[in-house]
Amino acid sequence: MDLTQRQRILRMVSQGIPISHIARTEDVDRKAIYRALAQPTKAPPQEAPSTLIAPYVPQIEEWIQKGFTAVWMYQELRRQHRFPGSYDTVKRYVATVRPPKPPESVIRFETPPGDQAQMDWAHFKLTDDNGRIHRFYAFVWTLSYSRWMDILWVPHCDIRTIIRCHEQVFSRHGGVPAEILYDRQSPVYQKQRKEEIVLNPIFEQFARHWGFEPVVAQARRGQTKGKVERPIRYIRGNFYPSVETFESLDKIQNDCDLWLQTCANIRLHRTTRER
Numbered sequence: 001m002d003l004t005q006r007q008r009i010l011r012m013v014s015q016g017i018p019i020s021h022i023a024r025t026e027d028v029d030r031k032a033i034y035r036a037l038a039q040p041t042k043a044p045p046q047e048a049p050s051t052l053i054a055p056y057v058p059q060i061e062e063w064i065q066k067g068f069t070a071v072w073m074y075q076e077l078r079r080q081h082r083f084p085g086s087y088d089t090v091k092r093y094v095a096t097v098r099p100p101k102p103p104e105s106v107i108r109f110e111t112p113p114g115d116q117a118q119m120d121w122a123h124f125k126l127t128d129d130n131g132r133i134h135r136f137y138a139f140v141w142t143l144s145y146s147r148w149m150d151i152l153w154v155p156h157c158d159i160r161t162i163i164r165c166h167e168q169v170f171s172r173h174g175g176v177p178a179e180i181l182y183d184r185q186s187p188v189y190q191k192q193r194k195e196e197i198v199l200n201p202i203f204e205q206f207a208r209h210w211g212f213e214p215v216v217a218q219a220r221r222g223q224t225k226g227k228v229e230r231p232i233r234y235i236r237g238n239f240y241p242s243v244e245t246f247e248s249l250d251k252i253q254n255d256c257d258l259w260l261q262t263c264a265n266i267r268l269h270r271t272t273r274e275r
Contacts, residue, residue: 001036005028008026009026013037052083052084052085053090060073060077060093060094067237068241069234071263072241115145116177116178116179118141118144118181119140119181119182122138122140122235126246127246134246136155136249137153139162140232141169143177149265151256152165152169158187162188166210178212179212179213180213181215184216184217188200188216189216197216238263238264239263242259
């Protein structure tokens with residue numbers, strides 16, 4: 001087993017792939033894999049920052065402490081300093097400073113194009129120039145196959161608002177998916193009676209009218225809706241930090257629509273390898 005194969009095997013183990021599957025894929029004995037795991041892994045030598053990024057290291061490290069993503073940092077370096085380097089330059093440096101995230105132990109599922117969407121609410125608060133705190137919500141909609149996102153910024157999350165947001169998204173997207181996945185949020189979910197999920201009757205009638213199947217995620221199984229919950233983290237890390245003060249929800253909506261068109265919805269997705 002050479003070094004390249006060993007590193008590949010260690011990566012697969014860290015991703016939670018079973019040893020038996022790795023042994024078949026790599027055509028090696030399972031005992032060889034266990035021996036590879038038992039060997040100490042030498043940490044790669046710390047590289048000095050490139051000359052392009054060196055002037056911005058203090059600012060980048062401050063951003064890392066605040067939890068901002070490499071994408072957001074790159075955008076801010078371009079905006080504030082006309083940074084001449086690439087996103088990969090920033091990403092590589094951030095990876096040397098930020099501790100790696102633990103691997104996810106969730107089985108990924110994929111759905112056919114147009115078959116399923118997922119939605120959730122995200123709560124935000126922001127202070128205006130007079131020091132007044134404003135609380136509001138983002139209705140986050142994600143198509144499960146393409147990860148195409150839409151976001152509507154609203155002051156409430158009641159049943160009327162959720163129905164209005166659905167109709168807006170259907171219009172903006174130009175269609176209605178076969179099923180939509182929800183968590184146990186109050187506008188949609190009412191209670192569970194033994195094995196039966198009881199939906200809000202107003203929303204159930206709305207779903208029948210539009211011809212989609214509302215599916216409520218299992219209790220305490222947030223990973224079932226991971227495709228939406230990950231975009232919420234992406235919004236908090238990449239769009240929201242650019243909203244410095246509260247002016248109006250219309251202003252946030254316009255800025256967010258531009259961000260969706262020029263950044264979020266033109267990304268090459270890591271899983272589907274599509275935009």
